[in-house]
Amino acid sequence: MRAYPNATDTGRFAVLHDAAETLLDDLHERYMVERRESKECLGAEEALVRMVRLIPRTPAAGPLAIAFTDFPGLMVRLGRWWVDILPACGCDACAEDPAELIGMLRGQVGALIEGGLWERVRRGIGGSWFETRLTGVGLTARREGPLTSRDARDARRGGFAAPVLWAPWPRRLCA
Structure with a gap:
């Protein structure tokens, strides 16, 4: 930086x-x-x-x-x-x-x-955009921004054509 x-x-x-x-x-x-x-x-x-x-x-x-x-x-x-x-x-x-x-x-x-991150790609007249939402204890925020054509295509191929709500992380089992 x-x-x-x-x-x-x-x-x-x-x-x-x-x-x-x-x-x-x-x-x-x-x-x-x-x-x-x-x-x-x-x-x-x-x-x-x-x-x-x-x-x-x-x-x-x-x-x-x-x-x-x-x-x-x-x-x-x-x-x-x-x-x-x-x-x-x-x-x-x-x-x-x-x-x-x-x-x-x-x-x-x-x-x-905890599974509070949601992301998607949306198409518009001027191109594609990413949209994210993060929700947790005392936290609610959202962001969005433009994607290059290549990034949008890669995202759609990666399953982001529909919104993705990331699952909670799996915990380790006690040994």
Whole structure:
């Protein structure tokens, strides 16, 4: 992620990395998921970042991906299209509170694992759009945005021609 000239104390966001790491470890222990780690570019101008994916063992449940940026911050992806960048800005004027961002991370991930993420592709006159809704404890949000023709075609081939409500994550059985 890019460095912001008006962000003087970016170190305060390092707790996001710790919280995400703890969350990922906890989810990997409690749920039947595959954990994949890699180094990836988030964009053409960006450096490689550590990416951790948790992929449920049932294809009906939505995946989680968290990128650990150098800012320090996180790029969180739920399902196919729900993306959040924490912090959203990081500048001194926005004064984002790391504790609130951690709460947001936990709330969004909690909604995903409980089956609260709905996604679809809709066609319009000007092209195709994605639409997502995330519902959880104390959380109701929706987002939408344009898709390229290729992304829309890939989404429809992947089963998103009809709305998809991701299933809850399967829990590990006690040993």
